[in-house]
Amino acid sequence: MVTFRRACRMAAAAALLLGSSxxxxxxxxxxxxxxxxxxxxxxxxxGTTGFALADAQGKFxxxxxxxxxxxxxxxxxxxxxxxxxxxNINTRFQVLQSGEIDVLSRQTxxxxxxxxxxxxxxxxxxxxxxxxxxxxxSLGINSAKELDGAAVCxxxxxxxxxxxxxxxxxxxxxFELVVFENPDENxxxxxxxxxxxVSSDRSDLAxxxxxxxxxxxxxxxxxxxxxxxxxxxxxxxxxxxxDIVSWSAWMLMAAEEKGITQANVDEQLKSQDPEIQxxxxxxxxxxxxxxxxxxxxxxxxxxxxxxAEVFDRNLGEKTALGLSRGPNSLWNTGGLLYPxxxx
Amino acid sequence: MSDQSTTxxxxxxxxxxxxxxxxxxxxxxxxxxxxxxxxxxxxxxGLAAKAAASWLLINAVFDGAPxxxxxxxxxxxxxxxxxxxxxxxxxxxxxxxxxxxxxxxLFIAAMAVSGIPRLxxxxxxxxxxxxxxxxxxxxxxxxxxLTEVATSQxxxxxxxxxxxxxxxxxxLPLGILLALARLSKLPAIRILAVTFIELVRGVPLISILFxxxxxxxxxxxxxxxxDKLLRAQVAIILFAAAYIAxxxxxxxxxxxxGQTEAAKALGLHYWQCTFLITVPQALKTVIPPLVSLxxxxxxxxxxxxxxxxxDFLNTVRTALRDPNWQGIAVLEGYVFAAVVYFxxxxxxxxxxxxxxxxFRVGHD
Numbered sequence: 253m254v255t256f257r258r259a260c261r262m263a264a265a266a267a268l269l270l271g272s273s274x275x276x277x278x279x280x281x282x283x284x285x286x287x288x289x290x291x292x293x294x295x296x297x298x299g300t301t302g303f304a305l306a307d308a309q310g311k312f313x314x315x316x317x318x319x320x321x322x323x324x325x326x327x328x329x330x331x332x333x334x335x336x337x338x339x340n341i342n343t344r345f346q347v348l349q350s351g352e353i354d355v356l357s358r359q360t361x362x363x364x365x366x367x368x369x370x371x372x373x374x375x376x377x378x379x380x381x382x383x384x385x386x387x388x389x390s391l392g393i394n395s396a397k398e399l400d401g402a403a404v405c406x407x408x409x410x411x412x413x414x415x416x417x418x419x420x421x422x423x424x425x426x427f428e429l430v431v432f433e434n435p436d437e438n439x440x441x442x443x444x445x446x447x448x449x450v451s452s453d454r455s456d457l458a459x460x461x462x463x464x465x466x467x468x469x470x471x472x473x474x475x476x477x478x479x480x481x482x483x484x485x486x487x488x489x490x491x492x493x494x495d496i497v498s499w500s501a502w503m504l505m506a507a508e509e510k511g512i513t514q515a516n517v518d519e520q521l522k523s524q525d526p527e528i529q530x531x532x533x534x535x536x537x538x539x540x541x542x543x544x545x546x547x548x549x550x551x552x553x554x555x556x557x558x559x560a561e562v563f564d565r566n567l568g569e570k571t572a573l574g575l576s577r578g579p580n581s582l583w584n585t586g587g588l589l590y591p592x593x594x595x
Numbered sequence: 596m597s598d599q600s601t602t603x604x605x606x607x608x609x610x611x612x613x614x615x616x617x618x619x620x621x622x623x624x625x626x627x628x629x630x631x632x633x634x635x636x637x638x639x640x641g642l643a644a645k646a647a648a649s650w651l652l653i654n655a656v657f658d659g660a661p662x663x664x665x666x667x668x669x670x671x672x673x674x675x676x677x678x679x680x681x682x683x684x685x686x687x688x689x690x691x692x693x694x695x696x697x698x699x700x701l702f703i704a705a706m707a708v709s710g711i712p713r714l715x716x717x718x719x720x721x722x723x724x725x726x727x728x729x730x731x732x733x734x735x736x737x738x739x740x741l742t743e744v745a746t747s748q749x750x751x752x753x754x755x756x757x758x759x760x761x762x763x764x765x766x767l768p769l770g771i772l773l774a775l776a777r778l779s780k781l782p783a784i785r786i787l788a789v790t791f792i793e794l795v796r797g798v799p800l801i802s803i804l805f806x807x808x809x810x811x812x813x814x815x816x817x818x819x820x821x822d823k824l825l826r827a828q829v830a831i832i833l834f835a836a837a838y839i840a841x842x843x844x845x846x847x848x849x850x851x852x853g854q855t856e857a858a859k860a861l862g863l864h865y866w867q868c869t870f871l872i873t874v875p876q877a878l879k880t881v882i883p884p885l886v887s888l889x890x891x892x893x894x895x896x897x898x899x900x901x902x903x904x905x906d907f908l909n910t911v912r913t914a915l916r917d918p919n920w921q922g923i924a925v926l927e928g929y930v931f932a933a934v935v936y937f938x939x940x941x942x943x944x945x946x947x948x949x950x951x952x953x954f955r956v957g958h959d
Contacts, residue, residue: 300915310686350812463921572918
């Protein structure tokens, strides 16, 4: 009797307390909401080496995280005014639609149907990825076309399995799909020889390889069997906010193009190049057109760095992932990054 | 079950001990066949123990850097030490982690105190009514100079505890009411209860969490969001209530009809009869299945990962992805998680046995 009453009271108290934390926010535009809140809320993955991962102190770092920090810096001039919300791969779009996050920066591939039917808009591609296959070196295979009757490990959902089916139909070879719900199980199955190959985005394969006891024993095959342009996403019908997200990403690339780095940005304030002057807010006041500070570009470069710095710090040759720039270099060095002019 | 073991223990008093030991010996080595089986089992156990000991202790690294672990063949305990705070508290701001720590300790202490039957009374209810807002304030901040921490930053063990125990404590009264409703003579109430219970039991917890986190926000007016944690918590409460209802119903139906009849003869009305006579007795009978359910829920809360919440097991899991330790430490984190889960589950089990003994469950 007494226990029951205690339980009743507790239930009521807990419900009341938790209820008070329910948020009712969001005025007209996302920018206003973000400014009123005093920080950006950015959806990232639940832990992917190089893209978004919390360190031992719970502080997030990674490529996707730095994109978020660039946006926060554009709005507030401070890369730390951002809260990261971990989003599950199955619920990431709903979390964005429902307004729980302001921007989704989560290794998400821009596709037609996502843009057309999910009520979201994508920003520019910040990372060009593609699905690949990795095998053990001991198999002695140099091309995915030589795989016949291979067992291929993958994670569920998305488009991974479809791409594999398309690829193997084209080569006329057979394959057996082995799907794992959990990334650790997936990787262990591959390393223990349960599967002949593992398939995922190439950046992901690099991180799986980095996790093995002897990364030298595995080789990522040269074929890229799908296009995976990874881009940040925002809710549909808020062009101003989409512009801010897009130009924050392009600012990173434009800074690299112009050779502006975290270290030399203060000197570059004196530069005579009119585009640099516009980027850094020395002349023309471009920022206020989007509702930002006039030195938003300066802030991003000063606080976060340029694209090359972000890439090298999180994914580059010196990191555990050891990715080369490949298609993610600027257009004038043979890559695909082509930021529109700042003018 | 339990009354049997008590009578057995009482029946065999001290002088007859040696005979029992002899019986035990016979059971294992009585016949040549038994002896062989026993020996094989002992050898296997010994081998397993040796392998475990060499991995856990003898070849393990207790102090050092990732490189030291790479060289050793045993467990890598510095990894657990380095990631301990992340595993326990997730992405809660590092400098503020004394708050979830003290909240968890307070919560455990309060649960322990509440478990002492002698203290059950009004003062305990008041204490909880004071404590819960304090715990919430400690975690969320935003007042008394504590910085605000959004619920999306909560994680690890405090989150597991909160989802489990607040969930179950809220689900218990709801479950009792549902059980009573299902046994009600009023068809409308009975049908409602049956529908709810069967509907909830008919789908997995994961789909209810999914509904709560994906579907619910789409039904809300634009701009209104309900806290993700609250949604998961409510989903867990509703789910647990359906299961508790069925367990409590079993307890109620096991009561001899004489109990209700006697209560009615004494002039007690329905609610008096229910909460003074039948429910307390029913709850006593169903302590073992209730505790198994609670232990199960403590472990099931880990499914909240589907809605993007990091409970204890999932902070352990994401800690594994640290590039500095990747490929070096895998099992260690899971061993640590297993130990933590085991300790708390074993405590709950022990407490249930204590309650059973105290209430002398069983019909003598």
